[in-house]
Amino acid sequence: MNIALFGYGKMGRMLEQIGTQRGHNIVAKIDVDTNLEELDYSAIDIAIDFSTPDAAFGNITHCFNKGIPVISGTTGWLAKYEEAVALCNEKKGAFIYGSNFSxxxxxxxxxxxxxxxxxxxxxxxxxxxxxxxxxxxxxxxxxxxxxxxxxxxxxxxxxxxxxxxxxxxxxxxxxxxxxxxxxxxxxxxxxxxxxxxxxxxAHNRNGFALGAIIAAEWLVGKTGVYSMKDVLNLS
Structure with missing residues (x-):
């Protein structure tokens, strides 16, 4: 799986480490200075967003417009959650938001x-x-x-x-x-x-990153809006 990481702080680096350990490729590391238009979206299977509340909605909707499924663990932007869901459905995309992926x-x-x-x-x-x-x-x-x-x-x-x-x-x-x-x-x-x-x-951040990678593995190839309840078959 080719993963683009939106946000490359502590969580981004942990996602890179665990994703690589599970056999995936990190093909893009997007931070505040990254020009989103310069990314090769044909090489991205899924995006994982652990950015900032101000950047998350823009990152998520940009990916939907490019046909990229999204895992989002960024909190503090949920006033626009329904807008993101509507765009995901309109574009026949795939999306999982989780306040915590552990x-x-x-x-x-x-x-x-x-x-x-x-x-x-x-x-x-x-x-x-x-x-x-x-x-x-x-x-x-x-x-x-x-x-x-x-x-x-x-x-x-x-x-x-x-x-x-x-x-x-x-x-x-x-x-x-x-x-x-x-x-x-x-x-x-x-x-x-x-x-x-x-x-x-939580004893460390590993559980958050592992859960997000597992959610990404589950979401690839699907269409629709899901949650970790679906990933863990708790519905």
Whole structure:
């Protein structure tokens, strides 16, 4: 598989390492100074975007216009997600967006939904989320935390999430930026008598990169908009 990497920071280099280990070729490394019109799109089987919130939508739509399927792990641009989906469908392209491509996190997403369903009819518990990431992360809360919050909202009476001063029907999220933490997410249901907590801790970025490469392997040759639930057969 010939892969173009949009964004060549820490994640881009990790994607290159793991992709090469799995027998793939990195045929383009696109960064802020790259002229997209000069790329040889005939040599690209798939694009993987881990760029920046400002660049992601342009990168993704440019690839769709060139007939290139896209894996996107960039967060902070989702106000334009539906536009990207509409263009993908119009161009008969292929697309997977994931707030987190870690296989463990995607299993954690499903565990979170299951716990939310179990807790939905128990009135004495209030949910709170905490996410911790490295100091270089731009967006807060993380895309992963937002996905977790949406999973709770879909399966409970909560209607929204908020970083500061949540109301009774909102999920409070604490976002912490410290050191070089790859990503820790915890969800706690607390009452006066006890607490129930689930937690995912990433030990390094390898899991994010591996999941994105596995998603790319799965997407090549397909048409449509998918998620990691499809990749992992969790639907």
């Amino acid at each position: 296989l463990g996190v995607n299993l954690f997403f499903e565990l979170n939904k299951k716990l939310a369903k179990l807790m939905a009819n128990v009135q004495d518990y209030k949910v709170h989320m905490e996410e911790i990431h490295h100091i270089h992360k731009i967006d807060a809360p993380s895309g992963t935390a937002i996905t977790l919050a949406e999973g709770i909202i879909e399966n409970s009476s909560y209607v929204n999430w908020k970083l500061v001063a949540p109301t009774e029907n909102e999920i409070g999220i604490t976002a912490i930026r410290e050191g070089e933490v790859p990503g820790t997410h915890s969800i706690a249901y607390q009452s006066d008598v006890d607490s129930i907590e689930i937690k995912h801790t």
